[in-house]
Amino acid sequence: MSAxxxxxxxxxVDAVAVLSGAAEVDPDIGVRQLWDGDALQLVDAGGVVLLTLFQSRRLxxxxxxxxxxxRPLPRPLPExxxxxxxxxxxxxxxxxxxxTAEQIVRNTADAAGGTAVSRAAAGH
Structure with a gap:
């Protein structure tokens, strides 16, 4: 099950933001590239998948x-x-x-100058 x-x-959101966000939580987190770079997967030292980030899309x-x-977007939005x-x-x-996974998401959003939003809050 995933959130x-x-x-x-x-x-x-580039690899630098992802790696800096993960390193703040645990410097031993590993990174795997999936689908020719369309996604990154972060795993802990035991091989547990903590999260999978998909390539950013421009809206x-x-x-x-x-x-x-x-639902309405959280405020303030990125500049x-x-x-x-x-x-x-x-x-x-x-x-x-x-x-651990939630902290990495938040740290990555901060490193990218963005905002992390849980989809669960919208009933997804």
């Missing part, structure tokens, strides 16, 4: 993001124009991995 998250950011407007989320980058994440939802 669904989204990072909304003014820029593409034309905040209205598109609200439609996808099914920039109306267009946002949308990065989907599937994170471990079971204890004790859930807390």
């Amino acid at each position: 669904e998250w989204v990072i909304l950011s003014g820029q593409h 034309e407007s905040t209205v598109d993001a609200e439609r996808l989320l099914g 920039g124009d109306e267009r946002l980058w949308w990065t989907e994440i599937h994170a471990a939802a079971q204890p004790p991995f859930r807390g």
